[in-house]
Every structure is written in structure tokens, then in C-alpha cells.
Amino acid sequence: TNECGSTYIVTHCNFFSLQHNAKVAVLGASGGIGQPLSLLLKNSPLVSELSLYDIAHTPGVAADLSHIETRATVTGYMGADQLGAALKGCEVVVIPAGVPRKPGMTRDDLFNTNATIVATLADACARHCPQAMICIISNPVNSTIPITSEVMKKHGVYNPNRVFGVTTLDIVRANTFVAELKGLDPARVNVPVVGGHAGKTIIPLISRCTPKVEFPADQLSALTGRIQEAGTEVVKAKAGAGSATLSMAYAGARFTFSLLDAMNGKEGVVECAFVRSEETECKYFSTPLLLGIIQCQSNNHKLKNGIEKNLGLGKLSVFEEKLVAEAMDELKGSIKNGEDFVANMK
Numbered sequence: 478t479n480e481c482g483s484t485y486i487v488t489h490c491n492f493f494s495l496q497h498n499a500k501v502a503v504l505g506a507s508g509g510i511g512q513p514l515s516l517l518l519k520n521s522p523l524v525s526e527l528s529l530y531d532i533a534h535t536p537g538v539a540a541d542l543s544h545i546e547t548r549a550t551v552t553g554y555m556g557a558d559q560l561g562a563a564l565k566g567c568e569v570v571v572i573p574a575g576v577p578r579k580p581g582m583t584r585d586d587l588f589n590t591n592a593t594i595v596a597t598l599a600d601a602c603a604r605h606c607p608q609a610m611i612c613i614i615s616n617p618v619n620s621t622i623p624i625t626s627e628v629m630k631k632h633g634v635y636n637p638n639r640v641f642g643v644t645t646l647d648i649v650r651a652n653t654f655v656a657e658l659k660g661l662d663p664a665r666v667n668v669p670v671v672g673g674h675a676g677k678t679i680i681p682l683i684s685r686c687t688p689k690v691e692f693p694a695d696q697l698s699a700l701t702g703r704i705q706e707a708g709t710e711v712v713k714a715k716a717g718a719g720s721a722t723l724s725m726a727y728a729g730a731r732f733t734f735s736l737l738d739a740m741n742g743k744e745g746v747v748e749c750a751f752v753r754s755e756e757t758e759c760k761y762f763s764t765p766l767l768l769g770i771i772q773c774q775s776n777n778h779k780l781k782n783g784i785e786k787n788l789g790l791g792k793l794s795v796f797e798e799k800l801v802a803e804a805m806d807e808l809k810g811s812i813k814n815g816e817d818f819v820a821n822m823k
């Protein structure tokens with residue numbers, strides 16, 4: 478049991494050394510998100526090995542990236558028979574595999590295709606790198622996280638502190654839009670975004686923005702709506718050519734670097750992500766999370782852990798409380814869809 482009262486059953490006591498050497502895999506590495514995300518990871522001193530997996534084009538993407546003068550070694554893996562090799566020894570797996578939205582589609586419309594893809598990839602993670610931090614970008618995130626969790630459970634290797642739905646793009650967008658409206662440097666703005674990652678389940682907590690900002694009610698409502706529908710703004714502008722890829726690659730890299738920093742012992746690293754949660758009546762919910770390491774009770778070894786502490790919802794304004802209440806039904810439905818999908822899998 479750690480200091481915040483969570484109990485951990487350590488099934489695989491595998492102690493990583495705390496140093497800047499991480500093997501990171503990108504599954505779906507040839508896609509619109511996968512390629513720029515892999516580029517950003519290749520550019521980072523935190524990554525020593527980059528493992529690129531996709532069902533197509535990875536030899537080319539890997540050859541291209543491997544010529545960049547940074548130390549991470551890059552290997553491409555293509556097709557299901559190379560998936561195990563791609564994952565072996567990975568500490569972090571980032572998954573942007575799957576189809577994106579076209580105009581007129583909701584994220585839930587992607588469920589049929591992406592649920593199978595994510596379940597297959599989660600199954601491979603459970604077999605080949607059960608200790609890894611798993612960061613899911615593939616939509617609908619509100620269902621793909623329960624899917625990943627249920628698949629890991631089936632293999633007896635589920636650790637809720639290591640499965641993340643990447644919602645960072647919602648935070649990135651909220652920071653940018655608030656900064657635009659207030660004439661601030663977006664790099665210095667931080668808006669926590671809680672809930673889930675689809676439409677009204679995306680709940681920006683503008684009342685908790687740093688620096689503190691105030692908006693009249695009509696502007697606050699319009700700003701909240703824009704953050705919730707920002708993905709659709711990009712889908713419409715791309716007019717059939719997909720959804721956010723470059724900003725998502727940035728957000729995926731930001732989340733991965735935060736995780737790696739925390740795994741390397743940096744203190745005070747906080748990111749929001751959609752995770753298994755006791756903070757509301759929803760089984761999965763995004764809130765600010767302190768990322769880090771836990772101390773193993775028996776021998777004081779430091780264990781790289783992902784979530785060190787869930788910082789919870791905190792104080793909400795009346796407007797935000799209403800948004801949370803209104804998101805519950807949709808979130809519960811999407812979570813159930815994910816759980817049912819795995820329960821009915823052959």
C-alpha cells in the first residue's frame with residue numbers, strides 16, 4: 478500500500494534502472510500521427526531505442542528516421558508475425574493504430590474497426606511486454622481504454638497505473654485557445670481537462686487555469702464548446718483527409734516525455750489522462766495524475782510505476798459540476814461498450 482492508500486499487488490517485480498535509456502514502441506507508426514510522433518520521439522534524448530510497428534510501410538519510415546543524427550536506434554517491424562519482436566523489452570508503448578474520423582463521423586463510429594485493432598495490440602503487449610506503460614491514442618479512447626484494461630486482465634497482467642488514454646491534445650488545445658483569448662504565452666498556460674475524450678465528455682476546468690483567467694458566462698460557454706469540438710474543427714478543415722495528426726503527434730510526444738521524465742525520477746510531473754479511477758461514479762475518468770515511481774515495501778527498491786497518485790477532480794465551479802454530471806451517462810455507455818466487446822471476444 479502506498480502513501481495515498483492505493484494497494485498494489487506486484488505480480489512481476491522487474492526493477493528498471495533509473496537512467497535515460499528507454500525502449501519505446503509506436504504501434505501504427507506509418508500513419509498520419511505515427512510518423513510525426515516517431516520523428517519527435519527520435520529527436521528526444523530520453524529514448525534510446527525506437528521500435529516502429531505497423532501493418533504497412535514501416536521499413537521505409539524506419540530507414541528514413543534512422544538517418545537522423547540522434548542516438549535512438551530505430552527498427553521497423555511490419556505485419557503480425559513481427560509484432561512480438563517489436564514489443565520485446567519495451568518500457569513504453571504508444572498506440573495510434575486505427576482509422577481516423579471523416580467529416581460527419583463521431584469517434585464512436587470508429588468503434589467497430591478500432592476495437593479489434595486495439596484489442597489485438599493490447600493482447601500482444603500483455604504477452605510480450607506486460608510491464609510496459611501503454612498509452613492509447615486510438616479512438617474512441619472512452620472505449621479503447623476499457624478494452625485494453627480487460628484484455629490485460631484476461632492475461633493476469635493488468636496494472637491500472639500503467640494504462641493511459643491519451644487526452645493531452647484536449648489540454649494542448651485548451652491552453653492554446655485560452656492564451657489566444659487573453660493574449661498570453663500558450664507555453665505558460667495550463668488548463669486541466671477532465672472526463673473523457675469525446676464531445677461533451679471533454680471537460681476543461683477553466684476555473685483552475687494557471688494563470689488565473691476569468692470569462693463572462695457566454696464566452697466561457699463558447700470557449701468550452703470550442704475545446705470540446707476542436708477535433709471536429711480539424712476533421713472539417715481536412716475535408717475527408719483525416720483528423721488531427723500533427724497536433725496529436727505533439728501531444729502524444731508531450732505525454733510520453735512526461736512519463737519518461739517521471740520514470741527517470743523527476744518529481745512533480747503531472748498530466749491528465751483517461752485512466753481507471755475511483756474519483757467519480759465512472760470506472761474510468763481523466764483527472765490530473767502525478768506520474769512517478771513507487772517504493773517497493775519489502776526492499777525499498779524503486780519501481781517505475783506510471784501513476785504515483787491520482788490528484789482527483791478538485792474544486793469545480795458550478796458550471797463545471799454541471800458539465801461533469803452531464804457527461805456521466807455517455808461515458809458509462811462508452812466504457813460498457815468497451816468492456817462488453819472484450820467479454821464477447823472469442
Ligand SMILES: NC(=O)c1ccc[n+]([C@@H]2O[C@H](COP(=O)([O-])OP(=O)(O)OC[C@H]3O[C@@H](n4cnc5c(N)ncnc54)[C@H](O)[C@@H]3O)[C@@H](O)[C@H]2O)c1
Nearest residue numbers: 505507508509510531532573574575576577614615616646
Ligand atoms: N486521442 C486523441 O486525442 C486522438 C487525436 C487524433 C486522432 N486520434 C486517433 O488516432 C488514430 C490514428 O489516426 P491517424 O490519423 O494516424 O490515422 P491513419 O489512418 O493516418 O494511421 C493509422 C495507422 O494505423 C495503421 N494500422 C491499422 N491497423 C493496424 C494494426 N492492426 N496494427 C498496427 N497498425 C495498424 C495503419 O496502417 C496506419 O498506418 C485514429 O483512431 C484517430 O481517431 C486520437
